[in-house]
Amino acid sequence: MKHSYKDFIHELMEPYSGRFRSGLGSLLVDIVIIFCILMSCLLIPLGYYFPELDPFFWKLEIGFTVLFCVEYIIRWMVAPNPIVYPFTVFAMIDFLAIMPTLLVLNADFIFLPFFRGLRLLRLLRLLKFIRYRIFFYRLYIRIRNWSSALTHHYHLRQMRLLFLVTLLFWILGSNLLYITETRLVGNQGPYSNYWQAYWHIIIVLVSGIEDKEPLSLLGRIEVSFFLLIGICFAGLVTAELVSILVKKMNRSGKIQLKAPTSQLHHHIVIIAFNPNIFNVIKQISAAVKGKNQILIVSRRGDKIKIANPKHYKKVLALPGDPLNRSILKQAWINNASRVIILSSDNDKNDTLLEKDNRSLMKTIAAISFNPGVDMTVELQTTDSLKYASHLAGVNFIVARIFGERLIGQAVMNPGVTEIFTSLMTYTDDSSEFYFIPVPNELVGKTLKQAQLFFLDLDEEPMILVGIDRSPKDFPGTNFKLNPVSDDDGLSSPGVILGEKDNLILIAYEFPSFSMVNKDDLWKGRILLRR
Amino acid sequence: MERSYSIETLKGHVVICNCNEKVKTIVEELQNSTVQASLDVVLIVQDHQLWHDHPRWHPIVSGTARFIIIYGSPTDESILQKAQVSSAKAAIILADPKYGELSDAPSSLTAIAIERANPQVHTVMELLSSMNRPHIEHSEVNEIICIGEISEKLIASSCISPGVTNIFENLLTTEDGTPQIYINKMPKKACHMSFRQLTKKFILNEAPFILIGFIARLHSLTTIVINPKANGPLNKDTPLSGESKLVTMGYQKPDFLPYL
Numbered sequence: 096m097k098h099s100y101k102d103f104i105h106e107l108m109e110p111y112s113g114r115f116r117s118g119l120g121s122l123l124v125d126i127v128i129i130f131c132i133l134m135s136c137l138l139i140p141l142g143y144y145f146p147e148l149d150p151f152f153w154k155l156e157i158g159f160t161v162l163f164c165v166e167y168i169i170r171w172m173v174a175p176n177p178i179v180y181p182f183t184v185f186a187m188i189d190f191l192a193i194m195p196t197l198l199v200l201n202a203d204f205i206f207l208p209f210f211r212g213l214r215l216l217r218l219l220r221l222l223k224f225i226r227y228r229i230f231f232y233r234l235y236i237r238i239r240n241w242s243s244a245l246t247h248h249y250h251l252r253q254m255r256l257l258f259l260v261t262l263l264f265w266i267l268g269s270n271l272l273y274i275t276e277t278r279l280v281g282n283q284g285p286y287s288n289y290w291q292a293y294w295h296i297i298i299v300l301v302s303g304i305e306d307k308e309p310l311s312l313l314g315r316i317e318v319s320f321f322l323l324i325g326i327c328f329a330g331l332v333t334a335e336l337v338s339i340l341v342k343k344m345n346r347s348g349k350i351q352l353k354a355p356t357s358q359l360h361h362h363i364v365i366i367a368f369n370p371n372i373f374n375v376i377k378q379i380s381a382a383v384k385g386k387n388q389i390l391i392v393s394r395r396g397d398k399i400k401i402a403n404p405k406h407y408k409k410v411l412a413l414p415g416d417p418l419n420r421s422i423l424k425q426a427w428i429n430n431a432s433r434v435i436i437l438s439s440d441n442d443k444n445d446t447l448l449e450k451d452n453r454s455l456m457k458t459i460a461a462i463s464f465n466p467g468v469d470m471t472v473e474l475q476t477t478d479s480l481k482y483a484s485h486l487a488g489v490n491f492i493v494a495r496i497f498g499e500r501l502i503g504q505a506v507m508n509p510g511v512t513e514i515f516t517s518l519m520t521y522t523d524d525s526s527e528f529y530f531i532p533v534p535n536e537l538v539g540k541t542l543k544q545a546q547l548f549f550l551d552l553d554e555e556p557m558i559l560v561g562i563d564r565s566p567k568d569f570p571g572t573n574f575k576l577n578p579v580s581d582d583d584g585l586s587s588p589g590v591i592l593g594e595k596d597n598l599i600l601i602a603y604e605f606p607s608f609s610m611v612n613k614d615d616l617w618k619g620r621i622l623l624r625r
Numbered sequence: 626m627e628r629s630y631s632i633e634t635l636k637g638h639v640v641i642c643n644c645n646e647k648v649k650t651i652v653e654e655l656q657n658s659t660v661q662a663s664l665d666v667v668l669i670v671q672d673h674q675l676w677h678d679h680p681r682w683h684p685i686v687s688g689t690a691r692f693i694i695i696y697g698s699p700t701d702e703s704i705l706q707k708a709q710v711s712s713a714k715a716a717i718i719l720a721d722p723k724y725g726e727l728s729d730a731p732s733s734l735t736a737i738a739i740e741r742a743n744p745q746v747h748t749v750m751e752l753l754s755s756m757n758r759p760h761i762e763h764s765e766v767n768e769i770i771c772i773g774e775i776s777e778k779l780i781a782s783s784c785i786s787p788g789v790t791n792i793f794e795n796l797l798t799t800e801d802g803t804p805q806i807y808i809n810k811m812p813k814k815a816c817h818m819s820f821r822q823l824t825k826k827f828i829l830n831e832a833p834f835i836l837i838g839f840i841a842r843l844h845s846l847t848t849i850v851i852n853p854k855a856n857g858p859l860n861k862d863t864p865l866s867g868e869s870k871l872v873t874m875g876y877q878k879p880d881f882l883p884y885l
Contacts, residue, residue, distance in 0.1 A: 363784060371777045374755070378781030433784045471783040471790075473776060490783045490790055494776030498751070499647045500797035501775065503654030505749040505768045506639055506664070506715040507799075510808045510840070510849075512749075512768045514872055517851050519778035519793065521785065526852040528782075528789050546828045546835075550821060553855035558837050560874055563788075571788020576795060577804045577835050577874050599792065601837060601852045622785050 105173040110230050125230060132223050135159040139217060160196040185226050192220030240357040247354035250335050261300060261328050268296040268321045272314055279311035300325040350399045353411040359388055359427040366417045366457050367439035368393040376410060382521035383622050385409045392417045392426045417457050428464040432622060436472040451479035458489060488569055526601045530563050530570050531609040533592045542590045555606055561599035574599060635709045638665035642699035642735050643721040644676050652684035652692060654799055663690035667708045669699040672723055700738045710739055715747040729757045740765040807873050812881045817864040820853050832884035834875030841869040
């Protein structure tokens, strides 16, 4: 199932999403097009301000139009349905972007009276930015989070306030001293010059040294007051700087904290803390190659120590009670791709059932924020499963059950634990189970044909082991591994693969030929490594 | 439900050392398996009181297989002799609840005692702290199962591919109609055939199992290859020697010969 040249160009022309076939080439194309749109729009005001350079600008405009025409033609050629493509919204916008210049080029005999108006119409190409809305949105979120983190970690809000207060006192002091001195002693003193007064007051405020004393008594009283303000200002700045340094030192070797104002999107929330958390993070990071942020919500969030900060670059902690709604709100669960609820070991005296009840309460709290999110909950006892199963769509894991069964299997099929470990571990060199929709080429084919097809797919090794016919929102609830029996209508080799079926594959990575819904990808329903 | 059995003629049985909440499921899995012959089980209980205080840990024995309880320390040679470890198929060393989180040490010592009594026995040890795994891997223990590790891996797998835990559950259960993973020796007839050739034959001959990998020796190291790649030292087209093993997914122990 090789990618055609057409598929490759199509992906290249699609806005960069940072994952799944959307490579740096796509980002480069986006940047070039965005730059050209901005430059071509900038030519319009430049043409008005520098009319002598208009012929040069016009040549540039023709160059940009040629480029947009090429872009339009390429998009049309590689469109999945070239007949419908010209009538799609983005194609019409692209056409609007090139149409004014094309009209102006022929304006001599058609649209001469509207010549200037037509040139203004070139601004319509700003509409092309609509195509890159997700790109810009991501950029906006990233910049916003970066500035929020800076503001939080380096106390920028307090520093800003200090700066504003100082500025206020500077202006106030300079004017006050200038007025006092000119009124009381005339033009003799150092504060009699308006701009000199500014210089002297800033020295008083910042250094706390009275460089040039006023001549009048009132002026001296005022300067003394500003000297006190200056001492306070210096003290506060020093205190803030020390506080930042102390905080930095205290937090070294710990997971970085989430800034209260930062907004997270398509992240993975881990609620509660237990020693397994580090390996869970390690596994997830390996599986998504650090593409999604991980947020730990726990009362001990600010105390979590890490051995290698490099591995936790995309991991944030939010200290607080996970049952507190304001904490959950700050965790942006409504935007999360996945939620994991670990069995907390906060209270050592808790019984297993009590631990499970706490986890279940957290589950209910998280569901109230985002009912559709894929959630995995760690439970300790099978008894809890009886009533937990009413929460449809939540994956409950009682590891003990798996452990007991694995021990049994290890006796019956020696060596099998390593096979399971390999299938459960996410590394570049191990295979895992994946659910993918049946590729178009295999719809209507038998399972046997599909198995032979995958066997010879050497670029991406994978083995077809089953069929999944679960509802879209509940994957893995109606499937058959190695379908050989006649029950469930999944008998092999006669079973015919349908459009709505999913295949269960053992593969090293999420198969690249899979028809991934861009919406699912954007909303984080599918987490990918590539 | 306890019955009294004679232990004189035990052979190919499973010895379970220590008791905890896992005993019930393990014994029932071993004795009620629909895909393999039921196995006799000998349980060595150190703490008589602990066993009797927890009736929920007691397995329901319904088949013909025997379930025998011996009271004593599993590190005691005479107790191991009594349990006939020398003729056992496998030994399971469970974490003793008496030692809490520190039970990995007594479990390891029990494993050493069992390996000394019968080096051929397949030992499966329950580990509590995954940090201890590297130390125990250097011992003679054949398989180490750490519930914490399983939990971590399953949580991560479920997070990445929701629903995947059901696949593991399906593969691990021995209930009727659920497939399992089997590791079996290569049949002589298949010697020097590659993974690709074998798979093709099994698919075309409609074998009731799926070949998912193999275990072969590479530079004197036993290597497990699941879903072999098209290139690399052990790939899809590497001829497999007679010593290799095939990893399959099926409903019962595979019989390769009719499909070759």
